[in-house]
Amino acid sequence: MKFEPYPDREFLMLGLANVIAGQLADFLRREGRASLSVPGGTTPGPIFDTLSGVDIDWSKVAVFLNDERWVGEDSPRSNTRLLRERLLRGKAAAAQLIPLYAEAANPEERLEDLAEGLRPHLPISVLLLGMGADMHTASLFPGADRLTDALAADAPILLPMRAEAAGEPRITLTAPVLKGAMNIHILITGQEKRDALERALTLSPEEAPVRAVLDNATVHWAE
Numbered sequence: 001m002k003f004e005p006y007p008d009r010e011f012l013m014l015g016l017a018n019v020i021a022g023q024l025a026d027f028l029r030r031e032g033r034a035s036l037s038v039p040g041g042t043t044p045g046p047i048f049d050t051l052s053g054v055d056i057d058w059s060k061v062a063v064f065l066n067d068e069r070w071v072g073e074d075s076p077r078s079n080t081r082l083l084r085e086r087l088l089r090g091k092a093a094a095a096q097l098i099p100l101y102a103e104a105a106n107p108e109e110r111l112e113d114l115a116e117g118l119r120p121h122l123p124i125s126v127l128l129l130g131m132g133a134d135m136h137t138a139s140l141f142p143g144a145d146r147l148t149d150a151l152a153a154d155a156p157i158l159l160p161m162r163a164e165a166a167g168e169p170r171i172t173l174t175a176p177v178l179k180g181a182m183n184i185h186i187l188i189t190g191q192e193k194r195d196a197l198e199r200a201l202t203l204s205p206e207e208a209p210v211r212a213v214l215d216n217a218t219v220h221w222a223e
């Protein structure tokens with residue numbers, strides 16, 4: 001794991017957005033297309049704001065979430081809604097959104113077709129992850145019902161996930177898909193999450209799911 005501290009959150013958000021933009025531009029130059037997988041939650045909004053104005057050929061970039069809460073876009077809990085409001089606008093409006101939600105009572109009903117949508121865009125070119133203070137990343141929560149399945153080397157692309165801390169049912173990319181990304185960045189802010197990260201380094205992925213992706217990741221942090 002590489003740890004990258006920043007003097008403050010503004011530097012962090014701008015600096016990391018520039019790193020991501022540079023890596024996407026490299027992929028576009030070399031391969032003519034790229035994929036970007038991003039978190040939801042409360043932390044990444046400012047990075048999305050900067051990325052949305054970056055001048056790259058977004059029409060060749062597939063954008064998707066690491067995980068989604070099983071709610072429609074009319075819900076303030078929808079990560080897809082956050083993406084549309086903060087990332088997929090301005091220049092980035094041309095990007096191709098690969099959905100992680102489709103209307104159905106539960107994620108099991110749509111798992112296969114959502115996974116098929118993602119398949120052509122793997123491995124992920126640039127992966128941005130968040131982390132909760134409970135050491136979950138994507139929707140790999142400690143104690144979640146399908147955590148062991150999602151950590152397995154032969155896990156499918158997507159799994160549904162239910163955990164007490166998660167609220168509604170979730171759908172998430174699994175550990176092998178996350179670990180297989182060409183560039184892995186983890187965005188965390190505040191002392192509580194930094195302490196949680198230190199703790200995760202001493203635990204197993206079952207206890208601290210973020211551990212599953214730490215080896216090849218760069219963690220970007222500001223107080």
Ligand SMILES: O=C1O[C@H](COP(=O)(O)O)[C@@H](O)[C@H](O)[C@H]1O
Nearest residue numbers: 039040041042043130131132138
């Ligand atoms: O529920 C979620 O939480 C994590 C962390 O969110 P934050 O609000 O602490 O930044 C996020 O990475 C994940 O994508 C999201 O679904």
